[in-house]
Amino acid sequence: MLKASTADPMENVKFIDTLLRLGVFEKFKDGSVGKFKESLVDDIRGMLSLFWEDYDFSSELSYARERYVEVYTWINSLYFEPRYTRWRIILTKLMVLISILDDTFDAYGTPQELQRFTDALKRWEISALDELQDYTKVICKAVLDLFDEIEDEARKEGRSYTVPYAKDAFIGLINNYQAEVKWCHDGYVPTFEEYMRVAMKTSTYDPIITTLFIGMGTIAGLEAFEWLQTEPRIMTAANMIGRIMDDRASHKFEQLREHCPSSVECYMKQHNLSEKDALHDLKKKLEDAWKDINEECMRPTAIPRDLLLRILNFARITYLFYKHGDGYTDPDPYMKDDIRALFVDPVRM
Template sequence: MSILVSGADLPQNSKPSVVRRTANFPPSVWGDRFINYTSDDEETHARRVREVEELIKEVRRELLASACQPSQQLNLIDALQRLGVAYHLDREIQEALEHMHAGYYDNKADGSGDDDNDLYNVALRFRLLRQQGLPVSCDVFNKFKDEKDNFKESLSTNIPGILALYEATHLRVHGEDILDEALAFTTTQLKSAASHLSNPLAAQVNHALKQPLHKGIPRLEARHFISVYQDDTSHKKAFLKLAILDFNLVQSLHKQELAEITRWWKDLDFATKLPFARDRVVECFLWIVAVDFEPRHSPERKILTKIIAMASIIDDIYDAYGTLEELEIFTETIERWEISTIDQLPQYMQICYGALLDIFEEIEQELAKQGRPYLVIYAKKAMKILVRAYFNEAKSFNMKQIPTMEEYMEVAIPSSGYPMLIAVSFVFMGEIVTKEAFEWIFSNPKVITASAVIARLMDDSGSHKFEQERGHAASAVECYMNQYGVSETQLAYEELNRQVSNAWKDINEEFTRTNAMPMPLLMCVLNLSRAIDVIYKNGDGYTRVGKEMRENVAAVLIHPVPTIL
């Protein structure tokens, strides 16, 4: 597919017309739905904030009162995290888990924990401690294996325990064979039992098989668990009420942010001026909400949405529209980062470049409010690395090359966009982000590489068929098949899935290191990985927005949780 572009759209030294590839991306499914949002009046909003504050106090009292009952406290912490309100009690939860870790693990030389034989408690404790970055050995699960080194058959009737173990396995690291075995065992058991269960356990099992908690987008997981928790007759009323009020209050803020972003996007009018590119600003906002939903980070969330939306436009310029000559000029222009060079670009690139400069000016202004305007240099550096990677991919396509997997991944990791997004996210994270932290980012550490591997390989698998039909650079699928003489696409998918699984282990491993980066920085990397898992699990849900993506947007950004009496 191609179109002719008039000479007015081209550099002066170009031919009068150019035949271009176009992707014919589907238009936005949202139209102007989010452009206007009327928030609550100030009095109503203030009343709801006061209600939330009072409920937080009540929930805090319940959490602290459970300290002498470890099993109960585990369940309360798990509920708070799943309900999406744990961010109000970060310090209390951290202290409780550290105390629990000291009590159960510090007194064991082998790290095997206590003598608790309840699978549910052991698995839940393992998951909560490990996701908090506290060291815990997978040897705690040895007691649940028989003399043949298989998991005991008697466990199969303990569905809550099996489910807890299943969720725990997703935090495994390299070399933890027992957790690899546990994943296979629990998956089989849960699939077998799912049709015989009643709610709310049935809903939990079916959802977990579709979307493991550790790989889920926090807001989506909270939205799902609120309904599950409500159906649990043993739920804590204050916990449930807080979760509903807080979710709706945060959603109201997100709607305001999205309305502002949508108006900015409409003013740019990329849908008309750059019709070859994907119009996905709503999906971009959901992506960034997945990274950090907390109200206090509203300014950063809006800027990061603009960044990822612009990166998407630039990606489409390199991938689906620009000529190699134009792309070379565009790359050099961005690398120089000077407004004076804009006239060297064709008109459509000038539109994009001007918008990009404006966004980075906005970043610098926001950082100036924090007293750290100089950090914008790191954000610019990350963007320059990204566009150079885009250009290298475009050159490869024009040369009709199919590189080896190693050659491909060397370019595909930076072109995934994730190293850039992580770097730009870091500039807004305050004093915990030091010069050393940025040096760490640009040294290609394993955890950031792993996140980029997940992004690239899941994207390649999910979009493979569509992109090859339209004429696209060789993806990981073609590279693997060509290098290893594989004739069946499914075999390539299976290998890429294996590499994605290993990348998740790399990420989990970083959380277990005693000298790891601060937890907020690691959570940014983890949440970006979660976003890609959800969006690309069943295909390219970003480019070709289907039922699942529309439902996810609706759950987080349209429909409030029904209030309870």
């Protein structure tokens, strides 16, 4: 039996009617309906699987990693309080789309297709879809829809002024993805410093944290968004952790195919080092980044501490996912037990 979305009977009727009009039940007639019924409302995975199915990502984007459970785990570390339920869903959708974009720029799209896609996204107009390939059209539509949702929620809270900051951070991510595509296409290996200027931005912290701030309410006022624009030290350190942890875990697999060089390859080439020695030096850079984060969290600042802790928690969950390997791409050996312990297994008293 389909579980009710609220205790209000009228709201339940509206909910079921919406599902019928969307054709949701038709989408789950292939045998996965049991899983769907079990988790639709009370379990956030149901809502996220609905989001995935609504755009038919599985068939339209067969190359993309279906990782909404892992993404939700990631976002839950940032927004765990009950009052942020709505924004937790929004932020999870955003990270799902960023994951799809990462796969698209990393391993699927041609430079020409991706440039058209980038140009279309920058317009923020539905008419831009007409110029795109089918697969990029699906992604662009999902992005536009999500940012409409973000704008609607922000407007309800009287915070429409925050949305342009999130859009700018998102376009910044896309621009840097495009820079990595060019490096890959040209066979160019940048210096470590040049690489990090771009790749720290593709660690995804900027659009995630900026959108997270929107959902934090009045504690994140205009000054908080302006502060993010200055690339504060704590964000630089968090981006450093995100990029190096990811590269250490995934660079060997990525280099088996045509791929942009990672921080490991860039550092090895620039300093003429072995992989072992390069990883040793990068570990020291990680340690320095953690020191920077600790110092920024401890010293007096005009930015509310609660906002700083969200950035700290983003770095923490990144470390958890990548400390033993690529726990995002291959969660079974690295993250499955942690996710089960967090969301499934009861806490023993």
